[in-house]
Amino acid sequence: MKIKLLVVGKTSSLNLQTLINDYVKRINHYMKFEIIMINNSKLKKINPLELKKIEGNNILKKINEKDLVFLLDEKGESYTSLEFSNFIKKNIITRSKDIVFVIGGAQGFSKDLYNRCNSKISFSKMTTSHQLIRLFMTEQLYRAFTIINNNPYHNE
Amino acid sequence: MKIKLLVVGKTSSLNLQTLINDYVKRINHYMKFEIIMINNSKLKKINPLELKKIEGNNILKKINEKDLVFLLDEKGESYTSLEFSNFIKKNIITRSKDIVFVIGGAQGFSKDLYNRCNSKISFSKMTTSHQLIRLFMTEQLYRAFTIINNNPYHNE
Numbered sequence: 007m008k009i010k011l012l013v014v015g016k017t018s019s020l021n022l023q024t025l026i027n028d029y030v031k032r033i034n035h036y037m038k039f040e041i042i043m044i045n046n047s048k049l050k051k052i053n054p055l056e057l058k059k060i061e062g063n064n065i066l067k068k069i070n071e072k073d074l075v076f077l078l079d080e081k082g083e084s085y086t087s088l089e090f091s092n093f094i095k096k097n098i099i100t101r102s103k104d105i106v107f108v109i110g111g112a113q114g115f116s117k118d119l120y121n122r123c124n125s126k127i128s129f130s131k132m133t134t135s136h137q138l139i140r141l142f143m144t145e146q147l148y149r150a151f152t153i154i155n156n157n158p159y160h161n162e
Numbered sequence: 163m164k165i166k167l168l169v170v171g172k173t174s175s176l177n178l179q180t181l182i183n184d185y186v187k188r189i190n191h192y193m194k195f196e197i198i199m200i201n202n203s204k205l206k207k208i209n210p211l212e213l214k215k216i217e218g219n220n221i222l223k224k225i226n227e228k229d230l231v232f233l234l235d236e237k238g239e240s241y242t243s244l245e246f247s248n249f250i251k252k253n254i255i256t257r258s259k260d261i262v263f264v265i266g267g268a269q270g271f272s273k274d275l276y277n278r279c280n281s282k283i284s285f286s287k288m289t290t291s292h293q294l295i296r297l298f299m300t301e302q303l304y305r306a307f308t309i310i311n312n313n314p315y316h317n318e
Binding site: 114129145 | 175177178180181236240241242243245246268269270285286287288289290291294297298301302305316317
């Protein structure tokens with residue numbers, strides 16, 4: 007099993023990508039983890055509602071039937087880092103399915119994606135750019151694995 | 163008046179610093195804003211409790227008597243981006259004092275700092291590295307000014 011992070015659109019800055027790559031590498035010491043980018047470069051000049059639907063369908067194509075799907079959504083459930091590590095641990099131990107986290111595009115998630123997901127997770131009540139949240143997500147996932155494995159990184 | 167962000171220790175990565183600098187520049191289109199780094203490079207090999215106290219005192223030296231001081235603390239009040247922009251607006255409009263946000267070191271805040279602050283703000287229930295939160299904070303402050311000024315950036 008592995009963990010995947012689906013994101014919409016290229017990471018805009020090389021500086022950001024480099025920071026994210028560092029955490030991806032660190033997470034892979036614990037578990038297979040990859041970020042999959044859904045290309046949206048050909049979807050300019052489409053109205054926001056239509057765009058949301060198309061992006062949603064493109065995301066769904068990358069999700070397998072058995073995957074556990076969690077959307078990063080401001081209105082989702084919020085966790086402390088410790089609770090989030092328990093959430094990861096529980097989903098790893100009790101199931102043999104791949105875990106898929108999804109960060110939506112600037113327009114948010116389509117209805118079909120909301121219907122497909124297992125649950126929604128909120129990292130903050132605040133809205134962050136759909137670019138920066140990639141960095142926070144990977145850092146938090148890395149933090150979760152250090153907590154699960156009792157490695158020094160997180161101070162409670 | 164201006165807004166200051168006090169942080170403990172050098173920003174560890176040039177990639178991160180570059181991303182932060184971009185938002186600092188953007189915020190300065192709206193209001194004078196600067197990040198002030200409290201040097202802690204000479205404070206190695208000190209026990210965590212002592213370190214927290216010394217860092218706290220060094221932070222307090224950078225705070226003026228009239229400053230409005232807000233600590234970024236997981237146990238503080240949480241806001242949506244819209245609420246945070248209202249918080250900024252209210253503190254800018256109704257007072258002529260400088261606003262100081264403080265991001266603590268890895269050990270958190272000293273008791274004296276908790277006593278001095280006007281209130282605590284939580285960006286997330288999750289713990290983020292005291293490095294990455296600098297980026298999160300500056301993006302959120304930039305977002306707040308775009309909301310206050312009705313500029314396109316934030317999608318509600």
